[in-house]
Amino acid sequence: MTQIELRGVQKFFGAVQVIKDLNLKISDNEFIVLLGQSGCGKTTTLRAIAGLETIDEGDILIDGKPIQHLKAADRDIAMVFQSFSLYPHMSVYENIAFPLRATRKSKTEIDSEVRSVAKTLQITELLDRKPSALSGGDMQRVAIGRALVRRPKAMLMDEPIGALDAKLREEMRAEIKRLHIKQGSTTIYVTHDQIEAMSLADRIVIMHEGVLQQVGSPDEVYSRPANLFVAQFVGSPVMNVADAAVAETASSASVTVGGAAAGFEFPRALLSKLNGHAGSQLALGIRPEGVLIRHDAAEGFLPVETQIVEPLGSFDIVDLKVGSKMLRARTKSGFVGGPGEKVFARIDPAQAHFFDTASGKSLEVRL
Amino acid sequence: MAAVRTSSEIGFNRVAIVAVLVVTIIFLAPIYWIASTAFKPRNLATTIPPTVVFQPEISPFVKLFTKRSQLRSPPTPEEYAAAPWWERVVFDGGEKIVRDGKGQVQWSGYPSRFLNSLIIAITSTVLAVGMGTFTAYGFSRFKVKGEADLLFFILSTRMLPPVVVAIPMFLMYRAVGLNDSHIGLIILYTAFNLSFSVWLMKGFMDEIPKEYEEAALVDGYTRMEAFFKIVLPEAATGIAATAVFCFITAWNEYAFALIMTNRRAQTAPPFIPSQVGSGLPDWTVIAAGTFLFLLPVAIFTFLLRNHLLRGMSFGAIRK
Numbered sequence: 001m002t003q004i005e006l007r008g009v010q011k012f013f014g015a016v017q018v019i020k021d022l023n024l025k026i027s028d029n030e031f032i033v034l035l036g037q038s039g040c041g042k043t044t045t046l047r048a049i050a051g052l053e054t055i056d057e058g059d060i061l062i063d064g065k066p067i068q069h070l071k072a073a074d075r076d077i078a079m080v081f082q083s084f085s086l087y088p089h090m091s092v093y094e095n096i097a098f099p100l101r102a103t104r105k106s107k108t109e110i111d112s113e114v115r116s117v118a119k120t121l122q123i124t125e126l127l128d129r130k131p132s133a134l135s136g137g138d139m140q141r142v143a144i145g146r147a148l149v150r151r152p153k154a155m156l157m158d159e160p161i162g163a164l165d166a167k168l169r170e171e172m173r174a175e176i177k178r179l180h181i182k183q184g185s186t187t188i189y190v191t192h193d194q195i196e197a198m199s200l201a202d203r204i205v206i207m208h209e210g211v212l213q214q215v216g217s218p219d220e221v222y223s224r225p226a227n228l229f230v231a232q233f234v235g236s237p238v239m240n241v242a243d244a245a246v247a248e249t250a251s252s253a254s255v256t257v258g259g260a261a262a263g264f265e266f267p268r269a270l271l272s273k274l275n276g277h278a279g280s281q282l283a284l285g286i287r288p289e290g291v292l293i294r295h296d297a298a299e300g301f302l303p304v305e306t307q308i309v310e311p312l313g314s315f316d317i318v319d320l321k322v323g324s325k326m327l328r329a330r331t332k333s334g335f336v337g338g339p340g341e342k343v344f345a346r347i348d349p350a351q352a353h354f355f356d357t358a359s360g361k362s363l364e365v366r367l
Numbered sequence: 368m369a370a371v372r373t374s375s376e377i378g379f380n381r382v383a384i385v386a387v388l389v390v391t392i393i394f395l396a397p398i399y400w401i402a403s404t405a406f407k408p409r410n411l412a413t414t415i416p417p418t419v420v421f422q423p424e425i426s427p428f429v430k431l432f433t434k435r436s437q438l439r440s441p442p443t444p445e446e447y448a449a450a451p452w453w454e455r456v457v458f459d460g461g462e463k464i465v466r467d468g469k470g471q472v473q474w475s476g477y478p479s480r481f482l483n484s485l486i487i488a489i490t491s492t493v494l495a496v497g498m499g500t501f502t503a504y505g506f507s508r509f510k511v512k513g514e515a516d517l518l519f520f521i522l523s524t525r526m527l528p529p530v531v532v533a534i535p536m537f538l539m540y541r542a543v544g545l546n547d548s549h550i551g552l553i554i555l556y557t558a559f560n561l562s563f564s565v566w567l568m569k570g571f572m573d574e575i576p577k578e579y580e581e582a583a584l585v586d587g588y589t590r591m592e593a594f595f596k597i598v599l600p601e602a603a604t605g606i607a608a609t610a611v612f613c614f615i616t617a618w619n620e621y622a623f624a625l626i627m628t629n630r631r632a633q634t635a636p637p638f639i640p641s642q643v644g645s646g647l648p649d650w651t652v653i654a655a656g657t658f659l660f661l662l663p664v665a666i667f668t669f670l671l672r673n674h675l676l677r678g679m680s681f682g683a684i685r686k
Contacts, residue, residue: 052581072584079585085578089600102587146586156585 001028002153002186003063004049010057011044011210018044020210022058026188031180033201034190035233041210042190046156049188050079062153073102078147082159084139086131092118092142093127099150117149120179136164140172144179154186162191173199194234198222206230228360231285231353237317240291242325243357244284246274255284255347258325264347265300266367273365274354281357288317290351291329293336293343301344306336320345398661404654409460412650426456427651431659433457434465434473477656480638485663487549487634488617491556495613496606498557499564500572504598506565507572508580518569521562529559530622537626547628555627556617563616564609571605572598607674615664635660 004026011019018041026032034042047053049060051072060068067075078099086095093114100110118124121141131139140160147155161172177200180187191197197204198218206213206221206229214226225231231239242257246266253270254263274282294301307319307326311333318336320327320343329345336343349367356363372380404412406423435457442450442458450458457464465473502521506514536555537546545551575598583593599606625637639656642649668675 050581050585052584071589072581073587073589077585079582081578081582083576083578085576085582087579087582087597087601089603098583099586102592146582150587 001063003028003061004154004186004188005061005064006045006049006058007061008058009045009048009055009060011041011048011053011055018210019048019055022210022212024205024212024215026186028186029184031187031189031200031202032205033197033203034188034205034207035192035194035197036207037192037233039209040207042192042205042207043158045207046079046158046188046190049154050077050156051075052079076150076153077156078150078152078154079156079158080140080143080147080160082162084131084143084163086134086139086142086146088131090131091127092123092129092131092134095131095142096127096145096149099146103150113149117145120148120182121145137168137172140164141175144176148179148183152185154188157187157189159191160189161196162193169196176200194236198234204234206233208233224362224364224366225285225353226362228283228285228355228362231355231362235287237288237328237330239285239287239353240327241283241285241355242322242327244282244354246270246282255352256323257284257327258323260302260323260325262302264302266347266349266352269367270349270365273367274363277354277356277363282363283355283357284347285353285355286327286347287351288328288330290348291320291327291345292348293318293320293329293331293345295343297344301346304343304345306341306343307339309336309338401654401657401661404651405658407651407654409649409651412654424456424651425453426460427649427655428659429453429456430460430462430475430649430652431477431655432475434475435462436465437461438463476633476638477635480633480635481659483549483628483632484618484634484636484660487552487556487632488614488663490549491553491560491617492610492614494553494557495560495564496568496610499561499568499609500599500602500606502561502565503568503572504594506569508577518566521565524558524562533622533626536623540627545627547630547632549632551627552624552632552634555623556620559620560613560616564613567609567612568602568605571602571609574605575601604674607671611668611671611675614667618664 006022006024009019009022010017020041022041022045024032034045036042044053048055048068051067051070051074055068058068059066062075062077086092087098090098096114096117097110100113105113114127115124118127121144123138123141123145126134126138126142131142134142143160147157157176160176161169164172173196176189180200189197189200201218203215203217204221205215208229214221214230216224216226221230221234225234225239228241232241245256245263247254247256247263248271249263249265252268253266255266255270256263292301293304297303302322304320304322304327307321309319310317314333316331316333316335318329318331320329322345327345352365352367354363354365355361403419405427406425407418407421408424408426411418411421438458438461442463447455447458454464467473505511506518511517540546540551545554579597579601580590580593583597584590588596619636620634621636624634628634628637635656639653639660642653642656
């Protein structure tokens with residue numbers, strides 16, 4: 001049982017505040033991913049939990065006990081670094097045994113534990129090698145082995161697969177997930193790669209400029225982003241965001257984007273849901289898969305012109321000119337012949353998000 | 368590696384090989400000169416043109432280690448026959464070995480000077496490299512107020528020729544009773560080498576990624592344990608390179624050793640030339656003393672050569 005809680009954590013580097021009043025509860029066995037751009041404070045948060053950085057304000061609690069004044073060595077937390085940080089002068093065996101040696105365990109105990117971890121990670125045949133003789137993926141396995149061997153209260157991972165190439169990254173991602181399911185330890189994982197975050201996390205914590213933006217399951221942060229930052233940071237290709245004007249028509253609501261002549265048709269319910277926000281500047285957010293296009297005219301579809309077509313294998317991304325604005329739509333591959341083609345588009349109201357442009361916050365309008 | 372080499376590349380290679388040979392010969396010539404003179408009979412040491420082919424002799428080394436006096440009359444055949452081989456070679460040179468009342472051979476000043484050199488150079492190297500390593504680690508890993516100024520201040524001790532301060536140092540040393548003492552020279556050489564050691568080690572420390580220690584800290588070790596278990600082994604190359612340079616500086620130092628010591632703590636460098644002093648100079652003995660004096664540095668450097676080569680290119684090449 002390991003619960004980690006951050007309460008009002010603040011951290012300054014000189015005059016720069018890198019963590020701003022961070023509150024977060026992580027439950028036992030949970031896999032939490034801290035996601036954000038570089039410099040958003042995610043790694044500093046992780047290092048603060050590990051005890052490699054001090055915090056200026058607030059509490060870090062493990063199982064209810066404040067640990068911010070404990071040394072890293074006394075926190076019983078393991079960490080995997082982006083650079084792996086395998087000790088170059090030690091063999092793989094010695095690297096994995098190193099944390100156990102700090103606990104003054106007997107030689108036979110250490111040996112059996114090292115070998116059992118090596119077996120789990122399938123690196124038994126590498127035990128005698130020096131880290132310099134390992135491939136990137138094997139280095140990563142050894143680094144994870146070194147973290148696992150002590151059976152720590154929590155595992156911290158700082159972009160552990162960021163240094164690997166794309167294919168290996170995918171393999172290791174699956175391996176980390178498998179391992180987490182098997183070993184089940186509370187894990188905090190830092191990455192700037194939203195695909196990694198989506199595929200690994202039980203819950204994703206999105207940070208921006210030291211401020212926590214949203215905490216939620218991968219599905220939640222994807223389909224119900226709390227603000228414009230999350231909306232545009234999570235998801236690839238990124239969500240379309242455009243200033244929008246909402247008007248009432250005879251039978252429905254109309255949302256005009258980019259000052260286009262005609263607006264997209266929305267259910268009338270939108271008007272009542274937006275009530276109270278009528279005065280605020282609105283932004284419409286729609287993921288490319290929420291922009292529906294067809295070749296022939298149909299009710300509710302606006303005529304638009306295609307600009308750029310990006311074939312991505314399993315699907316295409318098509319840029320559509322709507323007024324002065326460009327909307328990106330996701331289509332079946334080869335659906336659109338090329339640029340300059342006339343097609344008809346509409347926005348799926350169920351997938352539309354409305355944000356207050358001034359505060360960036362989602363208006364939580366769901367249709 | 369390119370499998371095909373152009374003729375100009377082959378030509379360049381040949382020129383490079385010749386250049387390396389020439390430079391090597393230039394550097395090795397004085398060493399050859401010393402080594403060959405150390406094994407020459409005395410009468411061949413100063414011939415013009417130099418004698419290149421000769422029957423090597425061990426007598427210069429025997430003379431180097433013993434006190435001798437001129438023979439007034441040649442030894443009797445019985446005396447000669449009873450003498451051990453190393454005494455006979457001295458007799459052959461027209462000298463005899465001085466013995467005390469009990470017949471014990473009197474040693475020359477060289478062995479004790481050599482031992483002094485070893486004690487002083489090794490101790491000052493250990494101190495300078497040890498303190499330098501800790502200081503460099505501190506500067507490299509912690510925020511030190513006025514770091515740049517402090518590092519500059521440390522370096523400033525090397526901004527004038529040391530011999531400039533020889534007279535004031537001598538007066539100070541005499542006042543506190545440190546002249547002609549081992550500890551005096553050790554302090555002096557440690558101080559000389561410390562700034563160099565700090566600067567060189569700082570470079571090496573900066574090259575060791577912080578993450579290694581952080582990993583050790585998270586793995587359950589204190590910072591001190593992390594320093595000894597992780598940082599020191601990683602810094603071995605830098606420590607070896609720094610130690611070689613510090614050792615050579617302390618081993619070869621002449622001016623201060625000449626001024627500050629005269630007997631008890633005198634090192635080999637001022638002693639060797641002092642043997643030229645009386646009578647006709649025996650260059651073979653001086654060459655033998657110099658030859659032996661070269662050996663520790665040669666051995667030390669040879670033992671650490673792999674570290675040294677890596678140390679030289681450290682930072683330029685990523686592992």
